[in-house]
Amino acid sequence: MDSPISLPSPRPSAAREWLLITAMVTVAWLPLIGLGLVLLILGVTFGIWQVAVAPVMWVLIGVSRTVLGRDSVPGRAVRPGDEPELASLVNDVAERLRFTAPLLVRIVPWPDAALGRAKVAGVRSHVLLLGLPLLRNLSAAQLAAVIGHELAHEQHIHDRRTSWLHDARALLAERLEGRFRPLAPLATPLLRASQPRVWQAERSADADAARIAGTETTRQVLELVALLVATFDGLGEQWLTDLAVNHTYPQDFYDAFDAALQDPLVRRRSAGAAAEYDVLDPYHTANHPPVAQRIAALPQADGCTSHGSDPIRLRGAALIAQWCVQQLAGVDSLPEPRGTQARTSEDDRRARRRGKDRYDDPRPVHILGLDAEQLHAPSEDGGPEALLAATRTQAPLRAVSAALDAVADGSWPRLARRIEPQLRRLPPVERPTATRDVLAGATGAALVPVLREAGWTYASRWMRTVLTTPGGTNVDLYDLLVTAVDMGDPAPVRFLLEAAGTEEVPA
Structure with a gap:
């Protein structure tokens, strides 16, 4: 039979793609290039040869690491x-x-x-x-x-051009993973311009998989x-x-x-x-x-x-x-x-x-041998403590009430950042969703013991925040809280607490 390899779709000109590749590599190495030039100028000006050769040594070290790590294979x-x-x-x-x-x-x-x-x-x-x-x-x-x-x-x-395009994108994307992203304004347009070619290759491979x-x-x-x-x-x-x-x-x-x-x-x-x-x-x-x-x-x-x-x-x-x-x-x-x-x-x-x-000497355990209570036992950073500390209270219900108040008055991002300070390091585009998820997760962790005391049970062996009411209805607390944050309306959560027979939650 004929090979099912898809015919290549029209692609940008070689000149345009090589220009993109050169621009991405240049931007990726821009901080090191700038620092290297400064050190080189200082070294030559003041006759300090150690400073002058430092940029060259960095390049040699980078190349050697690349060569030595090239054949590393996982698995x-x-x-x-x-x-x-x-x-x-x-x-x-x-x-x-x-x-x-x-x-x-x-x-x-x-x-x-x-x-x-x-x-x-x-x-x-x-x-x-x-x-x-x-x-x-x-x-x-x-x-x-x-x-x-x-x-x-x-x-x-x-082909060499496509391979270089992938490598240049990977190098530039790696520069955007740290806390500080000064290259983002320069890198994003280049990554956007090169992305269609990469996606085209993925869709062509999907087409061959279908055949x-x-x-x-x-x-x-x-x-x-x-x-x-x-x-x-x-x-x-x-x-x-x-x-x-x-x-x-x-x-x-x-x-x-x-x-x-x-x-x-x-x-x-x-x-x-x-x-x-x-x-x-x-x-x-x-x-x-x-x-x-x-x-x-x-x-x-x-x-x-x-x-x-x-x-x-x-x-x-x-x-x-x-x-x-x-x-x-x-x-x-x-x-x-x-x-x-x-x-x-x-x-x-x-x-x-x-x-x-x-840990130095861990013991093996069987997850399938743990009951629901053991499996859902909160970890150090997965229990109600995070919300209790952020709201400065010792009572889970009061902590939940404070979180719902923050949702109602719009101050919940500040509360989420107290729960997880690392949120400040995320890119601005990712931050709202991650901040919402942190608050919903922490509030759900504090809400579970409150509802469990009211007679609710775990609906799933595998999920902590999906509970079954005494009447037999399943409620996904995480989804409920995410919706409350997105809508800026904690009323459904307050109604749930009142229906569960907990103490009155202040509005």
Whole structure:
């Protein structure tokens, strides 16, 4: 059959794109260039050679770090002989896309998929990263769509100009991650101008994925991956953080994660979070279009594969899951299979550093073995204490009342900043939503014990702020509080407290 690789769409002229690339790289290095020139002038003027060569040394150090870190590869390698079903699926998709370059597969703990290049065991290869949550929750046909997207994407951006464009965007976006963003006025127009070309490549890769696995399957994948990422970032990270406080880690993390995904309340909350995050792009750094736009752009195709509707079978599933959990928790992990080791990347070490900062010898626990009260026990920074401290009161109900008063009179952003001072560091475009979420989360954490004392029960094993009234109605306190803040009207929350039989809340 003919290759399903999409034909490239018309793109900007080479001169325009190289100009964009040059401008982005220049702006990214502008602070260092300016400081280097100042030091060079001072060194030459006053004859201090150490000052004069400092900028050159910085450049050499930066280049050496880039060279040394270029081959870092995250994840745990899987050999075809150990995982033949997964290898067969990858090979089938690669053949249909006429992807003939050497390809290695590595599994990472988080819900992600990516294709990069690295030197592994002395051989220059492409490395396909597949997140364990994807392997456990996507059917073989859906996984084929994910793999097809990544392989096709590499073929769409393999030319030097496109590769430089991606790298320049990544470098410039990195400069906007700190607390101070003096480059934002210069960087944002450049990132906005280069974004359509990057999004075009993503949509072309989506189209090839649809031709491999079918339009409907690709649509399902786009929605499901967004759901997995939102659940992992919200619920999964919460487990890791809360258990770390007690010097424990969740040994059954992935089993619990899969179980939580079956809860309609979890899926609803995660879908809402994913949709809200999807359109939040203040500096135009996003390399993927919003999911709704990607789905709307999919071509109609039946697919050319016949992979099943069940997840791919992993023969070493238990060992892989154990390794991934240990990576997330930052504890000593199992060694990789012999002959497949590659240097551990910075991303691969982040959880380990985080874990060792919090505890030295954590104990494994089973999330599925905890009852609802244990699972919902507030952590140090997830209980009512944050709102109590911000409102300078010792009674949760009074703290909630003070928060509702702040919503009514419009002073709630100031209260939220007392709860979370780091809000001041966020970009102005992101700050209102984040500030609202902080206040809603803290108020909900203080409201839960009040309603629990009034006889309300947890509606979900997995969610702290969704409660069931004595009459059997489910109430999502977080959603209720978010709406109250957005509308500037705390009346529905006050009515809920009165209906629950709590003490009268002053208006």
